[in-house]
Amino acid sequence: MITEDKNINSLLAEIESLKERLDESNSIIEAIREGGVDALVVNNNGVPQLYSLETADYTYRLLVEKFRQGALSITKNGLILYCNDYFAQLVNIPSEQIIGNYIQEYFENSGLFATLIEALKYGVSTHEILFKTNSHPATFPSYISMTDLEPSVEAIGIVVIDLTEKKNHEETLIKNQETLEGKIKELNRINSNLEEFIHVISHDLKEPLRKILMHNSKIDGSYLTEIDAKSMDVIKLSVLRLNSLVDDLVKYSSHTKHEEHTEVDLKTIISEVLEDLEVSITDKNAHIEIGKLPVLKVSAVQMRQLFANLISNAIKYSKATIPPEIQIYQVDDLDEEIPNQNPKFVRIQIKDNGIGMDSGHLLKIFTIFQRLHARNEYSGNGIGLAICKKIMENHSGTITVESKLNEGTTFTIYFPI
Structure with missing residues (x-):
């Protein structure tokens, strides 16, 4: 009986202890609810642990204050309950003067506020808004994101x-x-005017040139003195050269346009060019070797002009005692890249055994009207290689040259893929 009484008393004491701990917990919870507690200590297996409610709240507030974006909380009718310093800086008004006002007062269009609140009901929470500010300029554009904090x-x-x-x-x-x-339009206009000008000039020049040649051919040379006959020959040669120059200028100007690009077999193009140059090839006893060549999406007309100029140059500038040897082929083993160029490209070389040129002249040859030889040595107007350069530019590619005097020249053309 005595033992039972002891057990009952022990249980009652334990119940009383639990009640006290429960009351203490309820008191803490009530204090937390009322904001009367900044921190509390919890014993965990005899080890006290401090939990600071104030610290957690302070960290959150510090984050919002240091935020490099404006932050506000408002009531449903727009009354500003809180704003951080960054928003105050944006509108150039102290935060204490902002709190208690309505946010729509800071909108450039205050009537938008009702629309924003209505949109929030349907889940549309982001908008672009113009805010008024006390600095210059008087408004600033912003992107706002709204979040309903209920419940x-x-x-x-x-x-x-x-x-x-x-x-x-x-x-x-x-x-x-x-x-x-605007500059592109102006450039296109200038180019168009230039093309029209060249064609008009070519027509106006070629007509009198044709008449000079026609009447020159009618003059009976048997009645002319030797000096007069020479003068007539000089006139005829000058007229022919001028006529050739006009034709070359028209060709050069025509390559400012980008013709339609189609799939073109370069072997076929070069075969056509060789047929056109048959007389020159036969006269010089030239041997032309065509290796592997690709099919490219290019302008067929411009490719014909490109290879015609390069092959005719190789024939023209051949050695007097050695027949021209010309090789045209695609290079597969690319061990280098061209500066400022797409690394994926097709490289084709046109190699000859001609007279070559001094390295100091390599930069000049692609310039229009640039000649390295006197007219009595080699014919031409110095436009052919300038046309080649322009054609490669039209195809977003490039052309380079390597040459050694009396050893030959290699032109390399690059077509980006």
Whole structure:
């Protein structure tokens, strides 16, 4: 009996202890609810652990204050309950003067607020808004994101991102784009005028040149003195050279246009060119070796002109005692890249055993009207290689040259893939 009484008393004491601990816990919870507790200590297996409610709240507030975006909380009718310092800087008004006012007062268009609240009901929470500010300029564009904080609290959280710098960049980009488009239009107009001018001049020049040649051929040379006959020959040669120059100028100007690009077999193109140059090839006893060549998406007309110029050059500038040997082939083993070029390209070489040229002349040969020899040595107007360069530019490619005096020349053309 005595033992039972002891057990009952022990249980009652334990119940009383549990009640005290429960009351203590309820008191702490009530204090937390009322905001009267900043921290509490919890014993875990005899080891006290400190939990600071104030520290957690302070960290959150510090984060919001240091946020490089505007942050506000407002009521459903727009009353500002809180704003961070960054938003105050954006509108250039102290935060204490902002809190208690309505956010729509800071909108450029205050009537938008009702639309934003209505949109939030349907899940549309992001918008671009113009805010008024006390600095210059008087407004700034922003991107706002709204969050309904219910049921935790009857308020709306707003994050404001300043778009001023972004908009300035966009405006600058648009202005630069417009300027560039204007310059392109002006350039196209100038090019068009230049082409028309060249064709008009060529027509106006060629007509009197034809008449000079026609009447020159009618003059009976038997009645002319030796000096007069020489003069007539000089006139005829000069007229023919001028006529050739006009034709070359028209060809050069025509390659400012980008003809339609189609699948073209370069072997077929070169075969056609060799047929056209049959007389020159036979006269010089030239041997032309054609190796592997690709099918490319290019302008067939311009390819014909390109290879005609390069092959005729190789024949023209051959050695007097040695027949021209010309090789045309695709190079597969690319062990180097051209600066500022697409590394994926097709490389084709046109190699000859001609007279070559000094390395100091290599940069000049692609310049229009540039000649390295006197007219009495080699014919031509110095336009052919300039046309080749322009054709490769039209195909977003490039042309280079390597040469050694009295050993030969190698032209390399690059077509980007």
